[in-house]
Amino acid sequence: MRLCRYILTREDAKRLLAVLTRHGGERTLRDLQRRHRFWPHVVEAAAAAGVIRIEMRRPITGRPSRVAMQISGLVNNCGSAKLSGFGSESMESPVEAVVRSLPTRDQRPLGLTIQEELFVMYYWFRRGMPGGVFGPRGEGSAAHAYGRIYGRSRRLKWSSAKSAGSRLARRPWIRAAWFLDRRLQGTGGRLHWPDDMRSACHTWIQLIVEMDAALDKSWPYDVAHAIRHAHTVWEAKDRLAKLDRFAGGE
Numbered sequence: 001m002r003l004c005r006y007i008l009t010r011e012d013a014k015r016l017l018a019v020l021t022r023h024g025g026e027r028t029l030r031d032l033q034r035r036h037r038f039w040p041h042v043v044e045a046a047a048a049a050g051v052i053r054i055e056m057r058r059p060i061t062g063r064p065s066r067v068a069m070q071i072s073g074l075v076n077n078c079g080s081a082k083l084s085g086f087g088s089e090s091m092e093s094p095v096e097a098v099v100r101s102l103p104t105r106d107q108r109p110l111g112l113t114i115q116e117e118l119f120v121m122y123y124w125f126r127r128g129m130p131g132g133v134f135g136p137r138g139e140g141s142a143a144h145a146y147g148r149i150y151g152r153s154r155r156l157k158w159s160s161a162k163s164a165g166s167r168l169a170r171r172p173w174i175r176a177a178w179f180l181d182r183r184l185q186g187t188g189g190r191l192h193w194p195d196d197m198r199s200a201c202h203t204w205i206q207l208i209v210e211m212d213a214a215l216d217k218s219w220p221y222d223v224a225h226a227i228r229h230a231h232t233v234w235e236a237k238d239r240l241a242k243l244d245r246f247a248g249g250e
Contacts, residue, residue: 109196173201
C-alpha cells in the first residue's frame with residue numbers, strides 16, 4: 001500500500017523559493033528538513049515541477065549531500081518580497097509562471113488517508129459483512145476494522161467503535177473505493193488509489209456506473225489499465241476517450 005502522492009502547492013513552492021533566496025540560492029535537503037520543515041518529497045516534487053533543481057555533491061571527506069538550488073538565469077534576484085506577491089504577468093520569469101500554474105491548498109484534490117485505506121482493506125476486503133465473518137465482534141465487521149485502525153492510540157468502547165465504523169463505511173468515498181477495486185480485480189497490477197477519490201467521489205461513482213452499463217460489469221484490460229494508472233477522475237476520462245471502443249461515442 002502506497003502513501004498518498006504529494007501534490008505541490010503554490011504556497012509551498014513560494015515558501016521554498018523564499019528560503020533559498022534568503023540563503024544564497026541553495027540549501028541541502030537535510031538542512032531544509034531540519035531547519036525549515038521541508039520534507040524530501042516536497043523538495044523532489046518542486047524539482048520535478050521545474051521550480052528548483054537538485055544536485056548531488058560528493059566532498060572529499062564526509063558523506064555526500066543533495067543540494068536544492070535555484071535555477072540560474074530563471075529566478076529573479078528580488079528576494080522573498082518579490083516572490084510573495086509576484087510582479088506583472090508580462091515580466092514574470094518562467095519559474096514564476098510555473099509557480100502561478102500550481103494549485104493552491106484549497107484547490108488540491110483530496111484522496112484517501114492512510115487510515116481510510118486500511119479501513120477499506122480490513123472491512124470491505126474481508127467480505128464487508130455487517131455482522132462480521134465470525135460474529136458481530138469478529139473480523140470483517142465495521143466495528144472490528146475501526147477499532148483496529150483508530151483504537152491503537154486510544155481505547156475505544158465497543159459501542160463507540162460500532163457506531164463510528166458504521167458511519168465511516170457509509171461514506172461515499174469509501175464505497176467508491178470498494179467498487180473501483182472490485183471492478184479492477186483480476187485485470188493485473190495493484191490499484192493505486194486516485195488522488196481525488198475523496199473530493200471527487202461522486203464523479204467516480206458516476207464513472208463506475210457508466211462503465212458498468214456500457215460493459216456489463218466486466219471491464220476489459222484496456223479500460224481497467226486506463227483507469228488504474230489515472231491519478232484523477234478527469235485523467236481517467238481522458239484516457240478512456242482515447243480508446244478505440246469509446247472513440248465512436250459509445
